[in-house]
Amino acid sequence: MMEVFLIGILVALVKLGEMAEIVPGLAIYSFAVLILVLAGAMASLDPRAVWRLVPVAG
Amino acid sequence: VSAAAVTARSLSMATCHDCGLLVRLVPAAHARVACPRCRAAIHSRKQDSLRRSWALVLAAAVLYVPANVFPIMTTTYLGSSESDTILSGILYLFKYDWPLAVLVFVASVLVPVVKLFVLAYLLLSVQSGSRKRRVDRTKLYRITETIGRWSMVDIYVVTILVALVRLGELASIRAEPGAIFFGAVVVLTIFAAESFDPRLIWDRAAERGPQEPDGESQ
Numbered sequence: 001m002m003e004v005f006l007i008g009i010l011v012a013l014v015k016l017g018e019m020a021e022i023v024p025g026l027a028i029y030s031f032a033v034l035i036l037v038l039a040g041a042m043a044s045l046d047p048r049a050v051w052r053l054v055p056v057a058g
Numbered sequence: 059v060s061a062a063a064v065t066a067r068s069l070s071m072a073t074c075h076d077c078g079l080l081v082r083l084v085p086a087a088h089a090r091v092a093c094p095r096c097r098a099a100i101h102s103r104k105q106d107s108l109r110r111s112w113a114l115v116l117a118a119a120v121l122y123v124p125a126n127v128f129p130i131m132t133t134t135y136l137g138s139s140e141s142d143t144i145l146s147g148i149l150y151l152f153k154y155d156w157p158l159a160v161l162v163f164v165a166s167v168l169v170p171v172v173k174l175f176v177l178a179y180l181l182l183s184v185q186s187g188s189r190k191r192r193v194d195r196t197k198l199y200r201i202t203e204t205i206g207r208w209s210m211v212d213i214y215v216v217t218i219l220v221a222l223v224r225l226g227e228l229a230s231i232r233a234e235p236g237a238i239f240f241g242a243v244v245v246l247t248i249f250a251a252e253s254f255d256p257r258l259i260w261d262r263a264a265e266r267g268p269q270e271p272d273g274e275s276q
Contacts, residue, residue: 012219015147016219051096056094
């Protein structure tokens with residue numbers, strides 16, 4: 001959902017362009033990279049590996 | 059080595075929806091089967107899948123109308139105020155940044171409509187027991203499931219703008235009822251896709267097989 005939020009920020013900034021001048025700061029680029037890294041982390045985590053640690057009753 | 063198609067259901071087995079554990083279903087009528095690992099209820103198919111999806115799809119279709127008719131936000135800038143619906147917001151965006159406008163158009167206008175039609179088609183085809191193009195229909199389901207959240211873009215835009223622009227008379231942005239209807243449409247279609255069980259595409263017609271204690275009812 002965070003990538004959707006990032007696009008939302010971009011659209012909001014474009015819409016504000018008429019009222020105010022907006023200079024993107026370092027954080028917005030960091031946020032973009034964070035999304036990429038997080039997507040990679042989500043893709044490589046195998047939930048079954050975590051569930052295997054939980055004992056099965058019966 | 060070759061693979062032979064076998065369903066868990068035909069072997070009286072089921073995977074837990076929550077933790078993915080494969081369990082053997084022991085015939086004990088009407089008992090609530092709990093996953094031995096995570097204690098979630100075990101169902102061989104999503105419960106009441108068709109009924110729930112239909113209800114959510116229809117509710118979303120009804121709310122789609124006010125979502126597009128009512129304004130989603132009102133911009134007050136230097137004393138003059140202007141209300142935007144989803145469509146007029148996109149038209150406005152076209153003047154400044156057309157690739158972004160195309161993206162928002164796809165996410166906010168096309169995706170919800172396409173999703174509603176695709177889900178209705180999938181539900182109808184499952185109910186009629188169609189055996190045609192089952193691989194394609196499964197892929198279609200996967201796609202609708204993935205693209206749904208992109209419709210949230212407009213909700214995020216309104217949220218960010220409302221929070222950022224609070225300069226009183228000089229400039230301020232207010233959220234309008236359309237945003238709530240639109241958000242409801244997006245959430246309902248996400249739930250509708252979630253409650254549809256793609257395995258039904260393969261179940262029906264193929265095997266009117268072993269009855270299950272807690273699954274689909276027609």
